[in-house]
Amino acid sequence: MSYRFADRMYKAPESFIEELFRVSGEPGVISFAGGLPDGSLIDVDGIARVTREVLDEEGQCALQYSTTDGYLPLREFIAERYRQRLGLPATASEIQIVNGSQQCLDLVAKIFLDPGDVVGVERPGYLGAIEAFSMYGPEFHAVPLEEDGPDLDAFEAMVTEKAPKFFYGIPNSQNPSGLTYSQEKRRAVAGILEDSGTVFYEDDAFGELFFDGQPRLPVKKYLPDGALISGSFSKIVAPGMRIGWIYAPAPILKQFNVAKQAADLHSNFFCQMILHRYLTRTDLDAHVRRVSAIYGERCRLMCDLLDDRFPAGVTHTTPQGGMFMLVTLPEGVSSMDVFYAGVKEGVAVLPGVPFYANGGGENTIRLNFSNADEASIKEGMERLARVIRAFL
Amino acid sequence: MSYRFADRMYKAPESFIEELFRVSGEPGVISFAGGLPDGSLIDVDGIARVTREVLDEEGQCALQYSTTDGYLPLREFIAERYRQRLGLPATASEIQIVNGSQQCLDLVAKIFLDPGDVVGVERPGYLGAIEAFSMYGPEFHAVPLEEDGPDLDAFEAMVTEKAPKFFYGIPNSQNPSGLTYSQEKRRAVAGILEDSGTVFYEDDAFGELFFDGQPRLPVKKYLPDGALISGSFSKIVAPGMRIGWIYAPAPILKQFNVAKQAADLHSNFFCQMILHRYLTRTDLDAHVRRVSAIYGERCRLMCDLLDDRFPAGVTHTTPQGGMFMLVTLPEGVSSMDVFYAGVKEGVAVLPGVPFYANGGGENTIRLNFSNADEASIKEGMERLARVIRAFL
Incomplete structure (x- = not known):
């Protein structure tokens, strides 16, 4: 039988990532290609404790259908944390629960x-x-990211000439680059967007993971009605629960709710209740500080090795937080070649090409530093240095 | 700020269901309006036991990111059950996990x-x-459902004249009608669709809940390459976990996987592992028999009361399973009027109108019989009979 799929499926960019991950998973390969938080830092015992309580005390409710917007006490916790941590005037009515912040990508694209x-x-x-956005057939307009955030001239030109429905950015420790917007650029971006009709979609998966433990004020602080934030418990508690959220102005949230209900009724309610109990019983700040400190050490180690052991012409970003950094190889060295040669040498990296919406980035690679211990980073980076040296 | 949403959001049918549910939830109202399985039949203790085991033995893995297609042992369990129960040659490679079968609706529409x-x-x-389908801007073509399945002339005319991308049906104990296709009609439907290019989307949320405990062979049995099935643990284990699946031919599944990954990476992995352990440790057949028997008693009670205590001209379907039946009121009696008068009398029903894609059904109501005990059904149906009588 021949199946007649929608046009969007024929336009979807061919994903070679899966193949790359398959190859990187081979035995003996030290992988910096993935994007996992360190599983050994997940507080399995703490989660087990509150899970027992939820099932003992509220099991029937936790396992029944629930509402699309999500578990109210969890939404209240999230709102309270925005108020306390960032001084944003968030209320639970502006928060909805989703299946990890990836679902926000799909649903925000769907409504806009x-x-x-x-x-x-x-x-x-x-x-x-x-x-995720590609599924809805948009035209991508890419603004170059500098050390301290978007190129403002290019950003302003995009807003005035292209009037995008929204601009999607990760101001805190971006994936793949690890770059963080300066406060000045956040204010400037908000100023350009004010009354423009273009929404700022602020993906904040990594905002809790600054190595110095200091929060950065989001763009939404300067653009309350024109920005939405997506957040996630995947990096600060556990990804396997697939619980994230959107924090957005009421008119956006109303449409979002319609799309979420049609998409899957509501997110896993059992895990929403577990998470809420866990968050109210745990010193989340202490846990996050610990995770951030460990990622910070791994990041510094990787940066030092890049500076000391790699050939001239190899440059890298210097993340202030998060899980990733971007390495630029000497002009003419192909990241795909480095990938395949690396796997043979027992080290996997992620070629940067798919992160460049309209092409480019052929000599960039993304390195993940959250999910390898010190010894693996040292050994893996030695292998990588050898691989790159062979191409020069 | 004025937001510029996508066209699909302005075309979405105005949902009055939420308002109805709000009203039906008022204190003192016996509700037959909802669609919940009986929470008291969820095996909370059994689930608590295996949850402890998962966290003790595989906690770190259960709480980490996983693959888009889902937990392989769970997919193998589902495939094995298709082989054992229905004689379908299912393999795990034809099964993917989703967030309840509602997510299938979204993603199948998205890919087609x-x-x-x-x-x-x-x-x-x-x-x-x-x-869910409305979000993708299709034209709906509705085929009348008779006691034993679709009107075959209308079905064939639709296939040959309209060439739909897919036909969506619930052959087992349909929502809202409670009707079940006969085996003859299943074969006939498959025959009409053979080589037509139209896929049969077989929603099987209720196939395990036949009151007589006998499985019915799905349309996919007669149309292996041209049909996909969606299934769900919501009605047979617990809805709060939001775990369902799709069982589809490989070329469909490949596209589905792309859409699922973009939508939310993967479904809650923790609950997939819990479910798998639960299913392999529990006598699922016995549990399902018990639930079905109780729903069957409630259904019979409701049917008897409709026959004995309601005015002439009130007719109803006689479900063989599932959770719902459809009542037709005497010509000229509006289900919306009955809804509002009912709430005043302390009984809530769901007007049938929104179940008729292109209008109609004004004198029909859906009754849910799974989530009210015998006493509530007796009292609620007395109230409903009074309400309807007042309109005659």
Whole structure:
């Protein structure tokens, strides 16, 4: 039988990531290619304790259908944390629960995008977002990311000339680059977007993971009605529960709720109740400080090795937080070649190409530093240095 | 700020269901309006036991990211059950895990539908499906549902004249009608669809809940390459986990996987592992028999009361399983009037109108019999009979 799929499926960018991950998973390969938080830092015992309580005390409710917007006490916890941590005037009515912040990508695109609409993205930009948005047939307009945030001239030109429905950015420790917007650029971005009709979609998966433990004020602070934030418990508690959220102005949330209900009724309610109990019984700040400190050490180690042991012409970003950094290889060295040669040498990296919406980035690679211990980083980076040296 | 949403959001049918549910939830109201399985039949203790084991033995893995297709042992369990129970040659490679079967509605529509494409639905048809499909701008073509399945002449005319991308049906104990296709009609439907290019989307949320405990062979049995099935643990284990699946031919599953990954990476992995352990440690057949028997008693009670205590001209379907039946009021009696008068009398029903994709059904109501005990059914149906009598 021949199946007649929708046009969007024929336009979807061919994903070679899966193949790369398959190859990187081979035995003996030290992988910096993935994007996992360190599983050994998940507080399994703490989660087990509150899970028992939820099932003992409220099991029937936790296992029954629930409402689309999500468990109210969890939404209240999230709102309270925005108020305490960032001084944002968030209320539970502005928060909805989703299946990890990836679902926000799909649903925000769904409520905003008609085919041909312009979406602004960073260059490089998060691959998962580009893939999710692609399903709705937009035209991507990429704004170069500098050390301290978007190129403002290019950003302003995009807003005035292209009037994108929204601009998608990760101001805190971006994936793939690890770059963080300066406060000045956040204010400037908000100023350009004010009354523009373009929404700022602020993906904040990594905002809790600054190595110095200091929060950065989001763009939404300067653009309350024109920005939405997506957040996630995947990096600060546990990804396997697939619980994230959107924090957005009421008119956006109303449409979002319609799309969420049609998409899957509601997110796993059992895990929403577990998470809420866990968050109210645990010193989340202490846990996050510990995780951030460990990621910070791994990041510094990787940066030091890049500076000391790699050939001239190899440069890298210097993340202030998060899980990733971007390495630029000497002009003419192909990241795909480095990938395949690396796997043979027992080290996997992620070629940067798919992070560049309209092409480019051929000599960039993304390195993940959250999910390898010190010894693996040392050994893996030695292997990588050898591989790159062989191409020069 | 004025937000520029996608066209699909302005075309979405105005949902009055939420308002109805709000009203039906008022204190003192006996509700037959909802669609919940009976929470007291969820095996909370059994689930608590295996949850402890998962966290003790595989906690770190259960709480980490996983693959888009889902937990392989769970997919193998599902495939094995298709082989054992229905004689279908299912393999794990044809099964993917989703967030309850509602997510199948969204993703199947996403991979098949361009705006203006025709989708075949039953008349009446499942509201949640109509809402999910609506997001992709299809034209609905409704085929009348008779006692034993679709009107075959209308079905054949639809296939040959409208060439729908897919036809969506619930052959087992349909929502809202409670009707079940006969085996003859299943074969006939498969025969008409053979080599037609139209896929049969077989929503099987209720196939385990036949009161007589006998499985019915799905349409897919007669149309292996041209049918996909969606299934769900919501009615047989617990809805709060939001775990369902799709069972589909490889070329469909490949596209589905792309859409699922973009939508939310993967479903809650923790609950997939819990479910798998639960299913392998529990006598699922015995549990399902018990639940079905109780629903069967409630259904019979409701049917008897409709026959004995309601005015002439009130007719109803006689479900063989599931959770719902459809009542037709005497010509000229409006189900919306009955709804509002009912709430005043302390009984809530669901007007049938939203289940009719292109209008109609004004004198029908859906009754849920799974989530009210015998006493509530008796009292609620007395109230409902009074309400209807007052309109004659």
